[in-house]
Amino acid sequence: MNDPTIREVIAGEEVHDLLLFVVAGEHSGDALGGKLMAALSAMRPGRVRFLGVGGPLMTAQGLVPQFPLDDVAVMGPGAILARLPLILRRIRSTVEAAIAAEPDAVIIIDSPEFTHPIAKRIRKRNPDIPIIDYVSPSVWAWRPGRAKKMRPYVDHILALWPFEPEVHRKLDGPACSFVGHPLSERQAWIDALDPALLQERWGLAKDAPVIVVLPGSRASEIGRLMKPFGETLDRLRKAGRTFEVIVPVVPSVRPLVEQHLASWSRRPLLVEGEEDKFRAFKLARAALAASGTVTLELGFVGTPMVVAYRVGKVTAPVFRRLIKSPSTVLPNLVLGRNVVPEFHQERATPANLANALAEAMDDGPGRTRQVEALAQLPDALHLAGQAPSEAAARIVIDYALNGRGWPRPDSKARG
Numbered sequence: 480m481n482d483p484t485i486r487e488v489i490a491g492e493e494v495h496d497l498l499l500f501v502v503a504g505e506h507s508g509d510a511l512g513g514k515l516m517a518a519l520s521a522m523r524p525g526r527v528r529f530l531g532v533g534g535p536l537m538t539a540q541g542l543v544p545q546f547p548l549d550d551v552a553v554m555g556p557g558a559i560l561a562r563l564p565l566i567l568r569r570i571r572s573t574v575e576a577a578i579a580a581e582p583d584a585v586i587i588i589d590s591p592e593f594t595h596p597i598a599k600r601i602r603k604r605n606p607d608i609p610i611i612d613y614v615s616p617s618v619w620a621w622r623p624g625r626a627k628k629m630r631p632y633v634d635h636i637l638a639l640w641p642f643e644p645e646v647h648r649k650l651d652g653p654a655c656s657f658v659g660h661p662l663s664e665r666q667a668w669i670d671a672l673d674p675a676l677l678q679e680r681w682g683l684a685k686d687a688p689v690i691v692v693l694p695g696s697r698a699s700e701i702g703r704l705m706k707p708f709g710e711t712l713d714r715l716r717k718a719g720r721t722f723e724v725i726v727p728v729v730p731s732v733r734p735l736v737e738q739h740l741a742s743w744s745r746r747p748l749l750v751e752g753e754e755d756k757f758r759a760f761k762l763a764r765a766a767l768a769a770s771g772t773v774t775l776e777l778g779f780v781g782t783p784m785v786v787a788y789r790v791g792k793v794t795a796p797v798f799r800r801l802i803k804s805p806s807t808v809l810p811n812l813v814l815g816r817n818v819v820p821e822f823h824q825e826r827a828t829p830a831n832l833a834n835a836l837a838e839a840m841d842d843g844p845g846r847t848r849q850v851e852a853l854a855q856l857p858d859a860l861h862l863a864g865q866a867p868s869e870a871a872a873r874i875v876i877d878y879a880l881n882g883r884g885w886p887r888p889d890s891k892a893r894g
Contacts, residue, residue: 504590509534516540626652659867688764695769705739778810
């Protein structure tokens with residue numbers, strides 16, 4: 480009698496028509512993968528099995544993981560370099576596991592430094608396995624040549640941003656479909672949050688406007704923005720304005736934020752956790768934020784904002800040459816027009832930020848223009864009638880059932 484294959488071992492005594500190999504390289508990818516796997520299982524109850532790399536959310540949905548996600552979920556050049564021998568071993572072992580499993584499809588999720596080398600090696604070893612990339616690299620912002628280089632080893636990109644299919648078409652990248660941003664799946668949860676609870680808990684003055692300040696989640700961002708952000712608030716106070724300030728923080732950077740608050744003339748309220756963060760967004764009259772994902776969250780809630788960003792003097796010329804997009808603010812890119820003011824490098828001064836923030840707070844054309852534009856953002860971030868994870872799951876199933884022959888030449892999958 481022949482030895483059982485990995486597919487037979489995973490399936491046990493039941494017959495499961497799809498075996499998928501799913502690879503995430505960090506915890507944000509684990510969250511996306513968990514929702515995708517739940518949608519796949521709902522569409523084909525009891526008929527899908529999962530192998531691959533992921534964290535607790537993917538494991539909860541039935542993933543048989545190859546190793547702990549924390550082995551490879553590291554950020555920053557220094558941390559990656561220190562862990563490089565282990566990461567390279569994990570890349571090799573993941574490829575071996577995928578080849579041995581002979582899955583119906585491979586899904587790589589974000590983290591291109593980890594997932595793309597895996598995809599390249601799988602394609603070389605077994606060209607017949609469809610490979611789907613969930614989350615496109617930011618080819619629209621920098622290094623656009625990556626799009627065309629992905630074509631040999633990625634069959635389809637599941638895009639989070641509505642403009643990405645057209646970007647990949649122009650750059651001769653892989654087939655690409657907009658499936659929606661996962662933030663849209665949280666709309667009911669966000670809508671249910673009562674900002675008054677935050678106001679009551681911390682005794683905030685109900686007649687004073689609130690400014691939310693978000694100096695970033697990385698040490699370098701916090702180090703460069705905390706001082707000018709504090710000076711921006713001082714300028715507004717010297718102009719006679721009264722307001723409350725809330726700074727949402729994550730535990731990992733709170734000590735650093737506390738350290739930089741020594742340069743502020745007044746201590747703000749610091750809050751932690753997703754619920755209080757979104758309550759603060761809903762409570763705020765305006766926000767002062769570092770460029771990043773948080774601008775999308777603010778825009779989704781409808782909070783007018785001013786955005787700033789600074790990098791080191793040595794890095795700045797390089798970034799100016801590499802950045803190709805017309806804006807670094809995600810709501811601007813999604814909406815296709817620059818409605819959120821942004822200030823970079825030498826323009827990110829307290830004077831410029833204070834003037835823009837005053838305009839965002841005061842009733843007038845500037846604030847109205849932002850509020851009306853941001854109101855369109857939730858609809859722009861999802862496909863009508865289906866959640867992002869459901870739209871993504873349908874494409875994955877099509878490839879898993881039909882192989883690399885899908886999408887057909889007449890398919891509209893690229894848009």
